[in-house]
Amino acid sequence: MKSFLESPLSGIIPPLVTPLLGNDTLDVDSLENLIEHLIAGGVHGLFILGTTGEEQSLSYRLRKEMIKETNRINAGRLPVLVCITDTSLVESVNLAKVAADYGSSAVVSAAPYYFATGQPELAEFYEDLLKELPLPLFLYNMPSHVKVNFAPSTIRRIAENEKVIGFKDSSANIPYFQTVMHTMKHRPDFSMLMGPEEVTGECVLLGANGGINGGANMFPQLYVAMYNAAKEKNVDEVWRLQQIIMQISTTIYSIGQFGSSYLKGLKCACSLLGIIKDDFVAAPFHKFREPERNKIKEALDRLPIVNGKIQLH
């Protein structure tokens, strides 16, 4: 059994899509299928209820069901990270307790996202939250969705509490990510994780610990291979795998004209690949209709897929 948690947490930790049959109906069979697919694909952890997992679109009841079922299916094989991002500190703590009760390894939190906080307010919020958390915490930077960016000095201040064990950045601003990495270099146990898969390879080459990459829901082996190549400083191999990832990014995530393209495209592809049964997307969105679904089908057809797996060689 894998030691929980290694320090720093490293590797590919996919942000699981949440398989749904309706706005308030979890598809537990598909969740089981997805988790077995990921574990077989060699990933290093499971990250649930993130942006890709539609946390904010789900009822609290369903969020708790998702935590419970994920831990049951995983059965201790991989670290489980649970996103508890909320606008209410009380509800964040409630979710964290559920996460702990069912055996999760850590929680992840982006800034409160209704009221925008100033940096000192943001630091105080996390100081308050940490007092009540039963599990270690990863900070999660997601300014496009929460309107607030963690200043590097704020991360350093919050991380004076050793319960803060890592940082996931989905800002896409990589000079910023390098600055955070530089600011946190006194904490070698602190995990620096990249959201966008389009740059995870280069970030791991330059010292990041891994990626929370949505595409790993579809093709876990591809992202694990890219991570391994970067760890081994095999630039040519990273570059080669990067071309496949860019093909995925510029086709599967780019149908439709709104910010929801990535989520709808990813879920649609997962259902076409047979990993989940239905690509139902919770309100405020709807899944792709037939014309967009056909485009995803064509995009998948152009990828070097054999038996549901990207051919890596």
Next chain:
Amino acid sequence: MKSFLESPLSGIIPPLVTPLLGNDTLDVDSLENLIEHLIAGGVHGLFILGTTGEEQSLSYRLRKEMIKETNRINAGRLPVLVCITDTSLVESVNLAKVAADYGSSAVVSAAPYYFATGQPELAEFYEDLLKELPLPLFLYNMPSHVKVNFAPSTIRRIAENEKVIGFKDSSANIPYFQTVMHTMKHRPDFSMLMGPEEVTGECVLLGANGGINGGANMFPQLYVAMYNAAKEKNVDEVWRLQQIIMQISTTIYSIGQFGSSYLKGLKCACSLLGIIKDDFVAAPFHKFREPERNKIKEALDRLPIVNGKIQLH
């Protein structure tokens, strides 16, 4: 007893602050005091759990308690509007059902605020939501907090459903508000309500139906007088009262350097005026410390207040 709801809903409908003793402790006594203060001040409705009411910072348990207690205290004297803004359609509907169960008159909803929706997605979200709502709906525009602006044509599309009975705008963009008013002029029953008190007077002069003004928590008579003067097209009187409102706005809401100045200042002033016991502000914020509190005290001292009321003449 007042007819529920007049059509269009008109007048001053204060967005109630939520009196708290802790992050998860409602101060019911202060709530009672606040509601009696507002009703005595002549307001035309009660709007709870809005931005000023810190909805998103509160647990669902407390939100439900607030709905229950407000309706109990109000006892049918005024229309009660309940904000059900949420990122999850399921939770919005849950709150709306609680609102209906306790006798509220209508619900109010700003756009889902984690994922940003495109305009057609936004329209579809409300079409879905309306199918499950047990009460009439006011749309609430709050782009600074939810990142999405209702296009006038989207409002018109959503309001083809007659359960949609009004629009509250807190965008501060008044050319936009005038455009919405122009777009909705075929629905004389549709209520156009202004958020920022700094412009409610002029908007009512030009045809708006009223204001959802935070300052009315402190001085309901002032805002009601301003509304009445505007209805009577008494420009000089609107102008005179506007000077007092601007003094409030540029002092009480302007201490501190973050976006939270308004909320902290308003609650602090309410506690200094004895309307609520404590100005506890829920996480992610904290109430003002002593230096800021003293500045609010001084700001109140400079206002023409006698026995807790602004002198209107």
Next chain:
Amino acid sequence: MKSFLESPLSGIIPPLVTPLLGNDTLDVDSLENLIEHLIAGGVHGLFILGTTGEEQSLSYRLRKEMIKETNRINAGRLPVLVCITDTSLVESVNLAKVAADYGSSAVVSAAPYYFATGQPELAEFYEDLLKELPLPLFLYNMPSHVKVNFAPSTIRRIAENEKVIGFKDSSANIPYFQTVMHTMKHRPDFSMLMGPEEVTGECVLLGANGGINGGANMFPQLYVAMYNAAKEKNVDEVWRLQQIIMQISTTIYSIGQFGSSYLKGLKCACSLLGIIKDDFVAAPFHKFREPERNKIKEALDRLPIVNGKIQLH
């Protein structure tokens, strides 16, 4: 002859479109026609080279020609305000000197718009600029185009220099405008002018001095009548004229999907009304093609126009 400048400058001061025959060719005949049309329409001043006048799209040679020809044609009948907004202080001063040489009354300046300045930097910039300006200055707030908003306290600081005689606001944020008006009330000679025509009426009712309204290029009498009604506190008449202005705004300025709709629509309508010969729009834009032009034609047909003038009664 009109006294120059009255204090505070008041009324309708149209931001003239710049009649062009090519990217670097001023149509002097059309300019003459436009100016006579505006003076006959009763406007209170001429504002050239603003956003509506495409200053930033024009060569410096053409800007100087525009200053020279406008002053020649105007021949001292109305105050001429010249926009000298630039990213380079040196070029701003150069233009201001040309403006003074040809007899203009004042200059207007929005913040430098390539580098975004902090508020103290912005104040220092204007302190530097004012030392070299040969004419009085209006500050011009245009955050959507220059990325920087004048804080009310910055305006107050800059306006300690008495050469600063007014403020034009195109932010569309009217609570902000009210705050600036409140902050500057110690300077009764300071002119508060509104950009968006959709709210000029209500702002003048509440104390603003006038409007710099693009629609006055087409129908100067309409905007002057609206201004006069507001000065006389005739709310019903302001409301009535406002309906026509809203019809213009929601049709003529709303064709096409980009931010350029206003400019292209206004120039197109001016050419259809025979006020200017060609609606050439300088790069980076192009004038409307036939389908959009036809929509403008239809929009004009639906307005109560007789002999090129809006029927006011």
Next chain:
Amino acid sequence: MKSFLESPLSGIIPPLVTPLLGNDTLDVDSLENLIEHLIAGGVHGLFILGTTGEEQSLSYRLRKEMIKETNRINAGRLPVLVCITDTSLVESVNLAKVAADYGSSAVVSAAPYYFATGQPELAEFYEDLLKELPLPLFLYNMPSHVKVNFAPSTIRRIAENEKVIGFKDSSANIPYFQTVMHTMKHRPDFSMLMGPEEVTGECVLLGANGGINGGANMFPQLYVAMYNAAKEKNVDEVWRLQQIIMQISTTIYSIGQFGSSYLKGLKCACSLLGIIKDDFVAAPFHKFREPERNKIKEALDRLPIVNGKIQLH
């Protein structure tokens, strides 16, 4: 003599600071010193009048002097790239002609930055501009300053004209940069250049052609060494040099609280290192006062500098 231009242009092409003695006074001696310093440092080109070169803050007279003097001093030793970014197509063409007349190799243009253009308008603008340009063109993405982001499909459309030979990205959004690189892979002669030095190493590892890095004004050898290491896929060496670059970035560019920190800090350091005489910054900015200057001094003292050069081994 170096072939002009290699295809694709590769390496470190510093964006030269513009040495000034006043708002309209070029310091030609310092420019000579700077250029010799850069050529001795092994850089691969000279990029003048970019954001670091304060183009928009300078008069057109001074811009032309800068073009003339740079080409005179360079005397054909390196390719000279001239930034012609402007809001006016006519003035952009004027500058491009000056650039050609004095022997520059190419021009560089960011989008017009007063009016924001839609993507089709942006493409048409460049199609118009290209007809009149006497030199090859690099597109320059700088959304924080010009408000518009080149969509990858827009770049591809504009670059159907073979005079478009490269792209400089200062968006800091590296997933976006990877997408552009993927979109342009059919043009192996097309140069992909990175602005922020904090990520140039990793981008070159993954296929970019070089960097337009401000820090190279101070320490050209450092950036050239980092580029060479990346070209040789020497990940350890890139990482080692990256640590020094991050130390520069988090100290020298991070004094003061506004967006101008980078520019003021860089010029201040160049003057302290004796590369330029004065760190005068053109309006709207001022150079650092003594307290900030002392912090830059301390930051330089902490770097491994011997005889004005970073020790690389």
